[in-house]
Amino acid sequence: MAERPSVPSPPRLVDVARAAGVSLATASRAMTGSTGVSAEVAAHVQAVASRIGYVPNSHARALAGGQVSMVGLIVHDVGDPYFGEIARGVLHETELRGYLALISQTQRDPRAELARIRALRAHRVRLLVMAGSGYVRAASQGSTGADADMAAEVRSFTAAGGRLAVIGRHHLPVDAVLPDNAAGGATLMRHLIGLGHRRLGVLGGPPNLTTVEDRLAGLRTAFGAAGLDWRSVPVVHGDFTREGGAAATARLMRAHPDLTAVVALNDPMAVGALSWLLNGGRRVPGEISVTGFDDAPVARDVYPALTTIRLPMAGMGKQALDLVLRPPAGRPRRRRTSHELVVRASTAAPRA
Amino acid sequence: MAERPSVPSPPRLVDVARAAGVSLATASRAMTGSTGVSAEVAAHVQAVASRIGYVPNSHARALAGGQVSMVGLIVHDVGDPYFGEIARGVLHETELRGYLALISQTQRDPRAELARIRALRAHRVRLLVMAGSGYVRAASQGSTGADADMAAEVRSFTAAGGRLAVIGRHHLPVDAVLPDNAAGGATLMRHLIGLGHRRLGVLGGPPNLTTVEDRLAGLRTAFGAAGLDWRSVPVVHGDFTREGGAAATARLMRAHPDLTAVVALNDPMAVGALSWLLNGGRRVPGEISVTGFDDAPVARDVYPALTTIRLPMAGMGKQALDLVLRPPAGRPRRRRTSHELVVRASTAAPRA
């Protein structure tokens, strides 16, 4: 209809080829940097392309069998400092290598996770990093419905040539970067026991997360190893957020007013605990010690500065991307991270 | 060669059409929800599609003229709380509407910004949100090279039908969400003047950012309106980070040891200032007051809790996405945000 389209369409590879006086095939080879073109011709084509402002159509490329230059990243919540740091690490690597990152949030909803993976597959993303805890299996049987669905989805993704690495999630037959949750929990508990604490309470995140389970296991092991009875330690669960931490602290302290230490299973919860305790006039660490987990950037600037376990979050993101870029191994790879106890001002010996 | 490909290829729309006993065209209409199919046929096709696990190939769709279901988001740094909150807002909206988000970091490098936009255009992204300050024009001429390049890129993007909204950036002929930087700066300054401060210093971010310029302008206006001489106020520049804030504070305090208030132009810098001052044994706010800007999540949990200007960051992300989803107006739209002074513990009257 319209002789002159109102929206000028961008130049295509044919336009480049014509302008450079070569065939489409040659132009394609020159632009993708593949072999089979003389260096001079390639250089000439590239010069022409940049002169006329040619930008390859990635959809046509992907459809024709070229590589998809996008990697997928699934996190629970980009605003959370833990995932923010991981995302920063992944993005940094991603961009170095000329990929673009497709990011999704799932807010810890297993069904949203499945939906996101499917959406990513619709975009033929072959490289995928999933950060965030997995879910504890139902006690009664092998696996919950959500678990089984996820495992099936993952199997079908990798069977179709997809590469997936998870961060902080086991139970999935793929490459994994595993933060040192259990060992970190144990280190933290030894620190508190060494200080003299015996009556302590735990602020757990959602009880169905394996991360919570693992950190608890570490605490329990070290507590038992000191000859103490873990059954004396109250654990209350709440959201892995500042608000969740404050609410859980309220419940914990009302039921057990005599605790000398509160162990939060991530930093935002610990910040919530500090806020609740300080507002209530409790002195930290004078009357009660508080610890976190992760060493998010906020940990060193809160009052009092938080004793916590440092995990190399941005590095974990980078590692996951490295795994995904590598061809699959015979069996899933596991990269265990280090952890480091960071002692700051929020812990001290209990008062006699 | 291989009779049985080792990687099973996913079902295509033809497979769905065949299994449902309809033509390709009908299957396509049923799957995209377009008109021209009877409701029964559409339902049947959809049922078949889901039974055989069909996932549409988004590249083929995009190439054939369907919609690209991705939106681009460009930020300076996802790990920074300001951009983390904005990203959270954009992603939330994005996912509600069934889009996927392509996120890029530019680390405040104008050339990286250009490269990212081009990469996004290669993916035929039509919807784009760019968050982060623009750059101050060179004093000598109309615009710097980077500025001109960006304006040209943006014009060409929108001319080709692309929709772009910026957050916190003027000087670009597109829809914009503009945080209340100047007014916020003025509010903050009035707060400090009201408290009795006269000798204050400013911790500016990179001097080439319009955000810095605008916040400074607000401070200056309110200072002048109180009959005070702005030339008496030292301004030192540094990175918009905790480290940048600490370093700038060191320079500021060495040159002007008698200041009674330090005004940081974003929260991370203020946190750095607190850290430097407290480490040096200064009492905040007893000896010296400190203020931030943005009200990032960290602001209320640092010691002492930060007096700052609250900007609705997640809401700004949502608004930008709304703008981009709307057809373009005759002239660029401007959405000015509100701001709110949040008085916490880091400010007090100066000592007599």
Add this chain to the structure above:
DNA sequence: CTGAAAGCGCTTACAG
């Protein structure tokens, strides 16, 4: 309402 056919912009065997 339904179908046959063209075409979106590339890449990659296949020939030369």
Add this chain to the structure above:
DNA sequence: CTGAAAGCGCTTACAG
């Protein structure tokens, strides 16, 4: 090293 041609998996006029 270079080119002509097929094909990737869809959508959308164009006919019926």
